[in-house]
Amino acid sequence: GAGVSQTPSNKVTEKGKYVELRCDPISGHTALYWYRQSLGQGPEFLIYFQGTGAADDSGLPNDRFFAVRPEGSVSTLKIQRTERGDSAVYLCASSLDRLGSGANVLTFGAGSRLTVL
Amino acid sequence: GIQVEQSPPDLILQEGANSTLRCNFSDSVNNLQWFHQNPWGQLINLFYIPSGTKQNGRLSATTVATERYSLLYISSSQTTDSGVYFCAVEGRRGSEKLVFGKGTKLTVNP
Numbered sequence: 001g002a003g004v005s006q007t008p009s010n011k012v013t014e015k016g017k018y019v020e021l022r023c024d025p026i027s028g029h030t031a032l033y034w035y036r037q038s039l040g041q042g043p044e045f046l047i048y049f050q051g052t053g054a055a056d057d058s059g060l061p062n063d064r065f066f067a068v069r070p071e072g073s074v075s076t077l078k079i080q081r082t083e084r085g086d087s088a089v090y091l092c093a094s095s096l097d098r099l100g101s102g103a104n105v106l107t108f109g110a111g112s113r114l115t116v117l
Numbered sequence: 118g119i120q121v122e123q124s125p126p127d128l129i130l131q132e133g134a135n136s137t138l139r140c141n142f143s144d145s146v147n148n149l150q151w152f153h154q155n156p157w158g159q160l161i162n163l164f165y166i167p168s169g170t171k172q173n174g175r176l177s178a179t180t181v182a183t184e185r186y187s188l189l190y191i192s193s194s195q196t197t198d199s200g201v202y203f204c205a206v207e208g209r210r211g212s213e214k215l216v217f218g219k220g221t222k223l224t225v226n227p
Binding site for chain 2: 031033035040041042043044045048050055056059089091093098099100104105106107108110111
């Protein structure tokens with residue numbers, strides 16, 4: 001597609017529930033990133049995919065968080081047993097190639113706002 | 118990991134004024150990008166600038182890598198420039214992720 005698409009744009013759930021957030025990157029972009037942004041803060045790195053593999057998942061806060069990108073395109077961020085502290089905007093970004101390979105810039109989606117009651 | 122500090126945290130301007138936003142980083146960088154987050158939350162890339170100077174219309178940016186800082190200049194500001202400006206860096210070669218600063222919130226009044 002022309003841009004990075006994220007769904008849903010808003011998700012309200014109850015504590016303890018399971019949620020999935022979807023990201024559809026720009027066609028042909030091999031690198032995909034998930035970030036989380038809390039109110040008044042900058043985006044915080046969660047996980048980076050190069051192709052189908054998670055090249056760096058060091059930002060995932062705990063084992064309740066998991067992400068997949070089975071065909072090297074669409075990615076899903078999965079959160080189990082949600083907690084109120086998980087409430088934030090989850091941002092997805094893609095780039096043509098890995099950051100270190102040249103002048104690769106990140107294109108962000110509009111984000112998925114998650115509210116855990 | 119690499120630290121990114123942005124200043125000032127908040128900036129209020131009258132339309133037509135000029136401004137300079139600063140980004141300091143704690144280590145050598147492989148990649149540096151400036152973003153604008155509009156009031157609706159959309160992050161837009163402004164510049165890829167690990168070193169040197171670039172200009173795009175009323176915006177320009179300069180990165181002095183040896184002194185570990187970058188500057189974003191906004192001239193003749195407009196109300197549509199309002200939002201939060203983020204600096205993001207990739208630290209040591211191979212980290213493959215951008216670390217963001219806390220941003221500068223800019224408000225341009227008519």
